[in-house]
Amino acid sequence: MKTPKRYLITAALPYANGLKHIGHLAGAYLPADIYVRYLKAQKRDVVFVCGSDEHGTAIPIQATKEGTTAQAIIDKYHPIIEQNFKDLGIAFDIYHRTSDPLHHETASEFFKDLESRGDLETKTTEQYFDAQANTFLADRYIKGTCPNCGHSEAYGDQCEKCGKSLSPEELINPVSTLSGNAPIKKETTHWYLPLNRHEDFLRKWLLEEHANDWRPAVIGQCKSWIEGGLQPRAVTRDLDWGVKVPVAGGDGKVLYVWFDAPIGYISATKQWAINNDKDWKPYWNDPETKLVHFIGKDNIVFHCIIFPVMLKLHGNILPENVPANEFMNLEGDKMSTSRGWSIEMDDYINKWIKKENGGEAMADCLRFYLNSIAPESKDSEFTWKGFQDAVNGELVSIFANFVNRTWVLMHKLCNGKVPKIHIEHLDSEDNALILAVKEAKEKITDLLEQYKFRDAQFEVINLARLGNQYMQKKEPWILAKNLETDPTAQAKIDNCMHGCLQLTANLAILINPFLPFTAKKMCHLMKVVDRMLEWENAGNFNLLKVGYTLRAPELLFRKIEDEEIAAELAALKANSEVKKTKMETNNTNPAAEGEAANGIAPLKPEIVFDDFGKIDLRVGTIIEAKKVEKADKLLELLVDLGFEQRTILSGIAMHFKPEDIVGKQVTIVANLAPRKMRGIESKGMILMAEDANGKLYFVSPSEAIASGSSIA
RNA sequence: GGCGAGGUAGCUCAGUUGGUUAGAGCACAGGAUUCAUAACCCUGAGGUCCCGGGUUCAAAUCCCGGUCUCGCUACCA
Numbered sequence: 001m002k003t004p005k006r007y008l009i010t011a012a013l014p015y016a017n018g019l020k021h022i023g024h025l026a027g028a029y030l031p032a033d034i035y036v037r038y039l040k041a042q043k044r045d046v047v048f049v050c051g052s053d054e055h056g057t058a059i060p061i062q063a064t065k066e067g068t069t070a071q072a073i074i075d076k077y078h079p080i081i082e083q084n085f086k087d088l089g090i091a092f093d094i095y096h097r098t099s100d101p102l103h104h105e106t107a108s109e110f111f112k113d114l115e116s117r118g119d120l121e122t123k124t125t126e127q128y129f130d131a132q133a134n135t136f137l138a139d140r141y142i143k144g145t146c147p148n149c150g151h152s153e154a155y156g157d158q159c160e161k162c163g164k165s166l167s168p169e170e171l172i173n174p175v176s177t178l179s180g181n182a183p184i185k186k187e188t189t190h191w192y193l194p195l196n197r198h199e200d201f202l203r204k205w206l207l208e209e210h211a212n213d214w215r216p217a218v219i220g221q222c223k224s225w226i227e228g229g230l231q232p233r234a235v236t237r238d239l240d241w242g243v244k245v246p247v248a249g250g251d252g253k254v255l256y257v258w259f260d261a262p263i264g265y266i267s268a269t270k271q272w273a274i275n276n277d278k279d280w281k282p283y284w285n286d287p288e289t290k291l292v293h294f295i296g297k298d299n300i301v302f303h304c305i306i307f308p309v310m311l312k313l314h315g316n317i318l319p320e321n322v323p324a325n326e327f328m329n330l331e332g333d334k335m336s337t338s339r340g341w342s343i344e345m346d347d348y349i350n351k352w353i354k355k356e357n358g359g360e361a362m363a364d365c366l367r368f369y370l371n372s373i374a375p376e377s378k379d380s381e382f383t384w385k386g387f388q389d390a391v392n393g394e395l396v397s398i399f400a401n402f403v404n405r406t407w408v409l410m411h412k413l414c415n416g417k418v419p420k421i422h423i424e425h426l427d428s429e430d431n432a433l434i435l436a437v438k439e440a441k442e443k444i445t446d447l448l449e450q451y452k453f454r455d456a457q458f459e460v461i462n463l464a465r466l467g468n469q470y471m472q473k474k475e476p477w478i479l480a481k482n483l484e485t486d487p488t489a490q491a492k493i494d495n496c497m498h499g500c501l502q503l504t505a506n507l508a509i510l511i512n513p514f515l516p517f518t519a520k521k522m523c524h525l526m527k528v529v530d531r532m533l534e535w536e537n538a539g540n541f542n543l544l545k546v547g548y549t550l551r552a553p554e555l556l557f558r559k560i561e562d563e564e565i566a567a568e569l570a571a572l573k574a575n576s577e578v579k580k581t582k583m584e585t586n587n588t589n590p591a592a593e594g595e596a597a598n599g600i601a602p603l604k605p606e607i608v609f610d611d612f613g614k615i616d617l618r619v620g621t622i623i624e625a626k627k628v629e630k631a632d633k634l635l636e637l638l639v640d641l642g643f644e645q646r647t648i649l650s651g652i653a654m655h656f657k658p659e660d661i662v663g664k665q666v667t668i669v670a671n672l673a674p675r676k677m678r679g680i681e682s683k684g685m686i687l688m689a690e691d692a693n694g695k696l697y698f699v700s701p702s703e704a705i706a707s708g709s710s711i712a
Numbered sequence: 713g714g715c716g717a718g719g720u721a722g723c724u725c726a727g728u729u730g731g732u733u734a735g736a737g738c739a740c741a742g743g744a745u746u747c748a749u750a751a752c753c754c755u756g757a758g759g760u761c762c763c764g765g766g767u768u769c770a771a772a773u774c775c776c777g778g779u780c781u782c783g784c785u786a787c788c789a
Binding site (some may be wrong): 056075145161172173216217219221222223224225227228237248255260297298300301326327329332359372373377378379380381383385386389390392393394396397398400401402404405407408409412413439453454457458461462465468471472473475476477478553558559628629630631632633634649650651652653672673674675678682684685686 | 732
């Protein structure tokens with residue numbers, strides 16, 4: 001395989017609307033960092049870019065909710081996230097931000113370029129418009145009842161309660177969050193990226209050229225999209241937060257966040273070039289540059305379909321690989337910040353990386369465990385017990401213990417100096433050790449080049465294990481007892497300790513991409529400069545000079561106690577309980593708290609009695625119920641309203657079995673306009689109540705009454 | 713419902729184009745040892761390779777059907 005001239009490595013831009021958890025870290029940033037550290041140790045020309053994604057509609061919405069500005073939100077989270085990464089040893093060459101003027105300029109230029117060459121289409125459609133605020137409403141500015149889970153405060157693009165992606169048209173009773181009025185439809189023109197024009201290109205590039213060297217899940221997902229028929233995709237929005245559309249007719253419009261965010265990789269590269277007096281262009285234009293995107297599986301489509309099409313049109317290089325990771329669960333459940341079931345990077349740092357708790361070494365402990373369970377081929381699971389086991393059982397017992405016993409013995413038996421080699425006493429064990437290090441280096445290099453970071457790290461630990469075995473066979477502590485009777489004893493001790501010391505130096509080089517703080521500490525113990533960590537030095541058994549005085553032993557890590565694990569588990573459970581009750585209180589008393597609110601939005605705007613009077617609510621009785629074919633969530637209900645029987649469809653199939661709800665009395669919106677779904681016309685709507693966990697309940701009269709009774 | 717990825721030891725995962733007795737680490741049990749953070753080292757126990765068919769001399773691996781988990785997608789008044 002030919003070595004690329006230079007590398008450009010990107011890690012997904014984190015959305016600057018809140019803290020990021022360790023699942024994000026394990027999914028994109030840690031593997032990217034390991035790869036980059038390895039490449040840099042190889043002295044390759046590499047730039048590692050990332051930055052905050054600060055546009056999109058979620059941020060201004062959140063600002064409104066919290067009574068602050070969008071700018072204030074991004075200014076709050078951008079530096080925190082940046083610092084979190086730093087604390088965990090994620091060493092970006094640049095951590096940029098999409099609110100920066102340079103990014104606006106870059107994204108504008110990109111758009112203009114595509115537009116001027118006819119690579120974009122415009123289309124005029126009807127969109128929701130707020131007449132009072134005199135503005136089009138972006139998806140996020142429209143709220144309504146989620147058709148999926150019935151959550152009453154779902155946004156036009158997504159319901160935060162159930163996580164379902166939505167379009168504004170799908171919302172029940174849409175309302176503008178600006179004025180509280182029902183939005184009207186109005187024509188607007190938008191720019192589209194016609195993905196359909198590039199099907200042949202994508203087919204060839206992904207399904208032929210990369211069918212075998214990309215991860216199966218990534219190719220599978222792409223194939224699914226291509227086979228499903230590619231559609232033109234809107235790349236602009238009616239919104240005033242973001243990069244302004246820089247062409248005629250673009251007033252009041254911005255680039256869609258998914259168009260502008262990946263361009264953030266380019267603007268970050270430009271900023272890096274400015275800071276370092278370099279030229280950014282070859283990194284994006286020269287085919288000899290190897291571009292790799294590190295992302296989570298939720299980003300596959302954007303990085304493998306949409307952005308590559310944009311890059312191709314704009315004349316840039318394409319990614320050489322996109323090693324997307326699956327998801328990391330936590331203690332048996334999906335990670336979710338809003339449900340309190342997660343470990344925020346910020347929390348981990350504050351608790352564990354404090355000086356008194358272990359400092360930087362604890363950053364490496366987290367890196368070690370996360371990488372050892374990295375979800376490279378399937379979803380994986382973080383458990384605190386697993387964390388403790390991995391750290392205590394492998395990092396401490398195998399790796400750190402080898403280094404420590406080497407150091408202690410070297411001070412006891414060799415005066416704290418690197419002993420000389422006595423060639424006449426070298427044996428097959430010594431030669432085997434040297435050979436094993438060389439082999440391990442080859443293997444680890446290979447695995448790293450293939451993005452198999454979990455296996456690569458395992459091999460490093462394995463090498464330390466080999467060191468323990470070597471020492472066990474040599475037993476220098478036994479030899480030390482025979483110094484007077486055995487004239488060769490000291491020579492044998494010297495050879496053994498020399499080997500262990502050279503192995504330690506090699507371990508420092510090989511562990512460096514994974515555990516940079518540890519490698520640094522090992523350099524300190526050996527009194528060598530960081531340059532020793534260069535990859536080419538691995539395999540060399542002459543890294544520490546004979547006679548060189550080394551520092552006193554110092555533990556690399558501390559053990560993690562049972563009580564600490566118990567405390568973390570308790571904290572996790574308590575936190576999720578707190579979030580749960582908060583959600584519930586917010587439901588009943590929305591004014592109680594102004595902060596984040598976790599998807600629970602405040603009360604809808606006040607209406608007058610006449611508004612309410614327009615709604616005709618009736619008691620109905622379900623007399624038949626069956627599942628709608630080819631629809632997971634829909635039930636087809638026949639409801640008796642006294643004066644007539646109606647077919648009503650309801651998206652509750654995930655919550656109720658048809659046979660269990662026959663005979664149930666329910667509340668019906670009887671004068672709602674009919675709507676066809678899955679070929680069946682639904683005449684009305686069933687009201688449902690929903691608790692904080694998303695469980696649904698029928699709204700029924702407390703005692704059975706006549707069907708058709710009105711409700712007011 | 714459609715599509716994609718998974719299901720292998722108690723846990724986390726390997727298993728290359730079908731080919732002896734299905735592997736590794738952790739955890740567990742026994743032994744040995746003391747230089748080392750009760751660490752290390754040696755040995756051992758453990759599996760209906762999700763289920764059912766089929767192809768084959770031979771299937772964890774290939775084909776068909778089913779089932780469970782995750783993701784994307786459709787459905788959501």
